Amino acid sequence: MKWFLNLTTRSKLFVGFGLMIVFLATVIVTAYLGISALQASQKSLYQADFANALDLMNLRSNQNGVRAAQLTMMVVSDRPDRERWRQDADDRRKEIETTMRSLLDRGRHDPSLLARLEELKAIQDAFEQTRATQLNPLIFAGKIEEAKTLALGIQAERYGRMRAISTELGNAAAEKARASVADSELKAQQTVSVFIIVGIMALLLAVTMALLLNRVIALPLLAVSGIAERVASGDLTVNIPEDHRADEVGTLVRGFRALLENLRAQTRQLVEGANVLGAAASEIVASTTQLASSASESAAAVSETTTTVEEVRQTAQVASQKAKYVADSAQKAAQISQSGRKSTEDVGAGMTRIRQQMDAIAASMGRLSEQSQTIGQIIATVEDLAAQSNLLAVNAAIEAAKAGEHGKGFGVVAQEVKSLAEQSRQATTQVRTILSDIQKATTDAVLATEQGSRAVEAGTRQTEMAGESIQALAGSVTEAAQAATQIAASSQQQMVGVDQVAAAMESIKQASTQNVASAKQLETAARNLNDLGQRLKQMVERYKV
């Protein structure tokens, strides 16, 4: 059985169907031979046996006809009727001769039959000779009696002989045909038996081959197709048993096994890929969402920038006008600075005069300070006097007290002196305070004067510096005027440039609007991609690996 399994399926099919074809060919050949034999027997039956019998019957009939026509001619007296009957007898005579010839031809191979036929033919010829040469002229000549004698004599005897021979021959032919039919039936029955035997053998062989091929080819294929159905339903966990068959089924099973292994590996990778794709699609969705929002923000920013650029353009226009105005102003400033320089020279002369007067004031203040010092000394003297007066008054009061009643008036005087001394002390104190204020004020004035002198000197120097500065300023202002002119020209160019920038910003704005639309589409596409990824994931999850 092993060798059969290892045969290729084509060979198996060739072997199976070849055997069946051989049996079928045998049946066909057997049938052909049987049918050919039947045909041959039937042919011999019809051509030989049945034909002889039929011809003999025809022969007999025609002989009867000829005899009847001969007799009728004798009966009728009318000449045309006799002619008509003679003609009829002649026709039948010709048919008899034709039949005779075919009988002779058929009976060539049968010597006994041929001899009988030769005999029959000899009698036939003699009968015909008599009828044509003797009987018919007698009848036409009207010698009916003679004709009757002849006809009922020799001719009747000949007729009887012919009839006996043909009847004998006809019976023999019928017997022979009956035997041939029986032989043919036997042959047909034999042929049918052969058919049945060969057919049953072929049927058994076909059933065996069908069962064998079913077991060898169909069952493994059925198992494989069951596994394929499970695989189709997504179950990749099935295992196919190892098989070492060398035929196409074994190859198919091994190939299917390898396919399943590959499919399992691919599905595993596909699952991972789908998961990665799903995650990536989610990230892409997030990114595209961010991108879309960023694009919207940038579009808004670009819009703001466009507005800003428009403002900048207007500002540049204003700046250009201002620059022209500044250039004019700078020209005026240059003239003004020239006159300012002259003014500083005048200021310098004025400062010199102020300085001289400040010197005079300083001298006066010095003298005033010295005199206030002198006043202070005088006040000290007066104070001393007041103190001594006070003391004197006290002593006077003491003396007055000692004098008792007599000193009372003196005591009053002493009291008055004391109060005077007190008043003068207070006055001197006030004067000293005032003087002190005066001295302080004088000192401040002296200091102020000195500071004033220094300030005047500094003012002089600063005036000179201011003159130089104003000169430098005049130069600078002139340069500034030139610069302002250049700035005016530049700002004109700048304005043109800003116009171009505004146009460019407008283009950028349109582009960013399109960008936003693209980002929205991209986002939609990413969402579709994400949905696809999710669906793919679900699809892949159906596969059990």
Add this chain to the structure above:
Amino acid sequence: MKNDPDARHILRTRAKALARPSQHAPAAATVLEVLEFRLAQERYALETRYVHEVCPLKDLTPLPCTPPFVLGVVNVRGRILPVFDLKKFFDLPEQGVTDLHRIILIEGHEMELGLLADAVVGVRSIPADSLQPSLPTLIGIRSEYLKGVTAERLVVLDAARILADPKIIVHEEVENL
């Protein structure tokens, strides 16, 4: 302003109040003539009958080997007189001696000396019965030299006791010359 009846009324009322004679006019017999002076913001007084003269502090000559209350000696018109510092007796805060200080010269019991005063206010009369006896808080030498205290917290010193006090007579010998 002059014809304002209110102002005129106020001025009249004030004039009547000022014109009222003093209720506590002291009797002539009980009046005490005193010389008022200051010692470190406290007011002190001496009876004028012991006071000889008041003079400015000039040319003070310190004396060695004397008690702390003896400042030194001065020359007053040819007389050499010792000068005492009462602050030492009354535990008053010390101040530097300047020309503005005065010396009150007192005499009695055949003795003459000068007392240092920060300032001399003047001679005034106080009723003798207004003097209150010495305060119980003043003890020791202060209560010895005290004659009385007026209601205005004027401390009247008894010059006679100061002059009669034997402690002020300095008798010290410095050996190991």
